[in-house]
Amino acid sequence: MKSHFLSAILLLTGIASGEPEKLFSSGNLDGWKTQGASYWSIADGVLTGESDDKKQNSVLWSEKTYKDFTVELEFRYSGDIDSGIFLRHENEQIQIGVSRSLKRDMTGSPYIGSKRGYPQEASGVKEVLKEGEWNRMKVVTKGNTYTVMLNGKQVIEYVSDTAKESGPIGFQVHPGVKMKIEFRDVTVTPLD
Known part of the structure; x- marks a missing residue:
């Protein structure tokens, strides 16, 4: 009885979700396609x-599309990098690293296409971001709202007026910078 009650509460609050899907666990890039240069590889789960x-x-x-979901992962980089996680299409991204246009670290901030840029900046990132070490990021994509947690701290909640209903997830290596970024323990959990 208690578990049914808890499940009902979780469903009403929008927290309940499907099973987490562990990405890249096969040790290869099956189910993924590269747009642009062939800069992606996977080894030892990274x-x-x-x-x-x-x-x-x-x-x-991703060849698979997602509607409402939570993506959780660890990322590591050092130096001047420009990367991010695309959410459902190429104009909605959560930044990781230095913005080419702003010339400063905008990790955790949404980048909403070239016309909008960074409409809102994540807060408290400098206090929790560990350059050169593994950082944990959680992005909850629910409707047109993006909530980003970095190393256990919520750094932003942003409401986009250009969000798509569904689409793929993408990982970026930005042009114009020689860089390296690593991701591991990537999971996607559907929220519907």
């Missing part, structure tokens, strides 16, 4: 995006 001297754009897109 997805790596590393550019070369050509500094081209590269996005690794």
Whole structure:
């Protein structure tokens, strides 16, 4: 009886969800497609995006589409990088690293296409971001609202007026910078 009551409460509050899907657990990039340069590899459970001297754009897109979901992962980088997680399409992204346009770290902030840029900046990131170490990020994508947690701290809740209802998830290596970013323990949990 208690479990049915708890499930009903979770459903009403929008917290209940499907089973987490562990991405990249197969040790290969099956189910993913690269747009741009072939900068993505996976080894020992770590997805790596590393550019070369050509500094081209590269996005690794899921072939699967998602509606409302939570993506959780760990990421690691050092130095000047420009990356992020695309949410349902290429104009909605949560930034990781330095913005090419603003020339400063905007980790956790939404980037909403070139016309909108960064409409809202994540707060408290400097206090919790550990450059060169593994950082834990959780992004809850519910309708047009994005809530981002970084190392256990909520750094932003943003409501987008251009969010798509469903679409793929993407990981980016930005053009114009020679960089390396690593992701591990990536899971996606549907919220509907």
